[in-house]
Amino acid sequence: MPTQRFVLQHVTTASVLEYSKDQFVKHLERLEKVDPALFAAEFIAKGIPAIVTDAMHAWPAKDKWTPPYFRHEFGHLGAQLYDNLFGLQSIRPLGEYIDTYFDNHQDNPRGYYVRWYVKFKPLDFFWSDDVFQAIIADWSHPYFLPTTSYVVPFCKPPGTALAHKNPFPYKGIFISARGGRTRLHRDPFGTDAVLCQFYGSKRFTFYQPADDDKLRQGHSYVDPQNPDTHAFPNFIEAQPIYDDELKPGEILFIPSGWLHDVVSVSDSISITWNFAHAARRGPFIKEVCDSANNFDRDMLEFFFSAAGHKGLAPNEMARLAQSI
Numbered sequence: 001m002p003t004q005r006f007v008l009q010h011v012t013t014a015s016v017l018e019y020s021k022d023q024f025v026k027h028l029e030r031l032e033k034v035d036p037a038l039f040a041a042e043f044i045a046k047g048i049p050a051i052v053t054d055a056m057h058a059w060p061a062k063d064k065w066t067p068p069y070f071r072h073e074f075g076h077l078g079a080q081l082y083d084n085l086f087g088l089q090s091i092r093p094l095g096e097y098i099d100t101y102f103d104n105h106q107d108n109p110r111g112y113y114v115r116w117y118v119k120f121k122p123l124d125f126f127w128s129d130d131v132f133q134a135i136i137a138d139w140s141h142p143y144f145l146p147t148t149s150y151v152v153p154f155c156k157p158p159g160t161a162l163a164h165k166n167p168f169p170y171k172g173i174f175i176s177a178r179g180g181r182t183r184l185h186r187d188p189f190g191t192d193a194v195l196c197q198f199y200g201s202k203r204f205t206f207y208q209p210a211d212d213d214k215l216r217q218g219h220s221y222v223d224p225q226n227p228d229t230h231a232f233p234n235f236i237e238a239q240p241i242y243d244d245e246l247k248p249g250e251i252l253f254i255p256s257g258w259l260h261d262v263v264s265v266s267d268s269i270s271i272t273w274n275f276a277h278a279a280r281r282g283p284f285i286k287e288v289c290d291s292a293n294n295f296d297r298d299m300l301e302f303f304f305s306a307a308g309h310k311g312l313a314p315n316e317m318a319r320l321a322q323s324i
């Protein structure tokens with residue numbers, strides 16, 4: 001039986017893992033010509049991740065936003081440098097970051113990550129609001145996303161909330177050298193996120209919300225690349241659902257509750273922001289009313305205040321969410 005012997009010789013542990021991975025880990029659905037109402041009903045309301053491939057074609061940013069461009073225009077400004085999750089490490093001039101970490105040819109580069117957020121707390125800080133104002137004509141609100149009926153940032157019809165013009169929670173320019181990583185996490189307060197990829201590529205892995213208890217203990221998440229199996233004994237039972245690479249020109253939709261791990265496979269420039277939309281207010285209401293959930297509550301206060309609702313208690317935020 002030569003055929004069988006051939007198979008046995010080649011089924012090493014690694015190939016079995018590879019084989020079982022191919023069985024389960026899928027690429028994300030890639031969409032184009034997306035009707036916005038359909039996107040709200042089928043992806044936002046149902047919490048299904050997806051990639052839209054045709055939303056940036058007409059944006060000047062697609063070719064203009066290179067590392068030398070950002071270095072030239074904004075290199076002198078202080079940018080927010082983070083670790084591989086959400087720990088702010090320091091403020092450095094953007095140009096110094098690019099000069100130090102980009103074009104690195106080491107095997108396993110690791111380093112800081114520029115998450116240059118717009119203001120989300122009432123503090124004077126090195127926010128990126130002026131940078132977003134300077135680049136406003138280079139991009140646009142993605143055509144497939146709603147322009148109104150947001151819970152966060154609070155926006156009732158006929159008002160509009162447009163990503164390139166208006167503040168959104170955690171709206172930021174993300175500049176990361178190859179190897180830069182955002183370790184496994186889920187985004188706060190039941191918010192969805194969008195990641196627009198302008199330069200370079202990012203590999204991402206998604207775990208479904210139902211695996212949350214195997215991957216998270218309070219605010220602490222397992223690192224799938226180096227799992228602490230004592231702290232996360234059930235990690236082995238969690239199976240990533242999607243594994244894919246976000247390419248320049250593509251926009252990723254990350255629905256609330258999905259855990260994601262993102263690595264820059266090359267030097268990279270992205271823009272991201274979070275939102276809670278009325279199409280799926282449930283996760284927001286649940287998390288805002290959970291008094292143990294105290295991560296960045298001042299961010300919510302900041303956004304509701306900006307919409308004229310100051311000093312709200314959690315149940316009042318939930319009531320506003322119902323009112324849209």
Ligand SMILES: O=C(O)CCC(=O)C(=O)O
Nearest residue numbers: 174181182187195262270
């Ligand atoms: O590194 C990335 O692009 C992912 C960022 C992310 O998931 C987040 O900021 O919540």
Ligand SMILES: [Fe+2]
Nearest residue numbers: 186187193260
């Ligand atoms: Fe995230």
